[in-house]
Amino acid sequence: MVKGNSNPSIALIVGVTGMVGVTLTEALKMPMALGGPWTVYGVSRRALPTWFPSSLLDKHIILDTLNHENTQKILSPLSTQITHLFWVALQANESEELNISRNSTMLSNVLSALTSFPNSKLSHVTLQTGTKQYVGPITDSVISTQLVPHEPPFRENYPRLPFPNFYHDLEDIIFSYSKAFTYSIHRPSIIIGASSRSSYNFLLTLSVYALVCKHQNYPFRFFGKKYNWGHFCEASDARLIAEQQIWASTTKCAKNQAFNCTNGDMFTWKSMWIVLCDVFGLEFVAFDERDNFDCVDFMKDKGEVWDRIVEENGLYKTKMEEITCFGLLDNVVKLDIQNVCSMNKSREFGFFGHANTLESIVVWVEKLRQMKILP
Known part of the structure; x- marks a missing residue:
């Protein structure tokens, strides 16, 4: 969508208080944001923290998306408004079995609610996963001892590793709605951003x-x-992730694709x-x-x-x-691999965003200080 289009862009960010959720909120509200002007709704399990830029949200929804009944009750009435879903939520557990169960339940509940009416407006879903796609479930104490990662640099067309991985299950849920909306899948590496509400910061x-x-x-x-x-090793600045997600959600050739999302340099x-x-x-x-x-x-x-x-x-x-x-x-920091992705596909599709990893450390620490999370 371009500026001046009469069709409204209404985003629902699930996981809005996480590192990428906060940055997405700010990015979507920028005057020149692709696809804008945007109305932005945000979902989190708890009330907004004092450091969150709440004035940028048009609506904040407190909701545990594991609860099917409440999710239907609260989100179904919004299905005739929401045009874009940004899924940056994460339920982190030590067992990959639990990761699969809980994360799949959350996404299924939200998609069911947002597509519940014949006149639902949902047109695109942005799914954030990560480079565990190429390494396997390193947080599972049993499975992690058996992993054989892909060879770096990691490429989007690598086949799935033969291990349980909740990323695969989330992708399959998205694929099952292929006739209802388009999607984009984003695979950041180590995310660098500012929040006290992210599981893996x-x-x-x-x-x-x-x-x-x-x-x-x-x-x-x-x-x-x-x-x-x-x-x-590589990292992913939260601002770059937000930029790529907005680009993919509003760019025709990027629809129904998976993209690595790293800064483009190494450290x-x-x-x-x-x-x-x-x-x-x-x-x-x-x-x-x-x-x-x-x-x-x-x-x-x-x-x-x-x-x-x-x-x-x-x-x-x-x-x-x-x-x-x-x-x-x-x-x-004990993996015997170079955790590096190829960004060639993104560039070939027209996304040229990049960030300086070591400089971004300084920027984000200062941001955490401004938010009074760090001294």
Whole structure:
């Protein structure tokens, strides 16, 4: 849709308080947003936090989408309004079986409600998954020991790995509606953004770790493998993800396609550590594989330290265990692969967005400070 089109663009963002949800809200409300002007509705399980730009939402809906009856009751009346669904929600569990069950239930409930009437307006669904598509369910303690990832750089046309993966189930649900609407699937890598409501927020996890080290005068040590310290990895700036999702939802040739979504550059964890030390005023400590440092064990009793940091700095109230994901991060920095995607398909279809990963770390830490999530 182009500017001036008489057909309204009405977006429903499910998972609106997560890193990408917040950024999507801001991006859709930009004056020159593709497909605009947009009316934006947002769904979250809880009330909006004080740091959320609530004035940008035209409607906020508190809803647990696991509840079929409530989802039907609340969203069905909106099915004659909503034109675009942006699915950036995630129910994170240690078991992939639970991931499949809960995430599939949520998406099925929402799609059922939004297509419940003959005059439903839903025309496009944006599904956010990730590069676990190419690696497998690394959060499942049993399955993760059996994984054989694809060869990097990861490409969108790689076949599905022969392991349970809730991404596959979400895709299949979308495919089952192929005659009802178009879709786009987006596969970011490590997402860099600002929220205290995201299940897998690596930047906030590393920030909390850095601040605890600074508060207690501990060295800020890398806890991965030597391989990862010096080999390449990729990240995805939340602004870039939002840009790609809006582009795909409003660009005809991008419909019914899957796209990787990474910044287009690469980093090593060594270079990331240097930036984090600079941002938080810490002394850089070179990785020593003889150290055998276990960060998950180190941080498991640091909740009270984080509580003091929050209290001393008048921050938005958070609990360390709710805003960090040390277990998952520990898994990622110990993978013996270069976590790198090909962005060729996006470029061939006309999307040329990119971001500087190390510079974006500085930008997003500052944003987290402005939101009073970090000191």
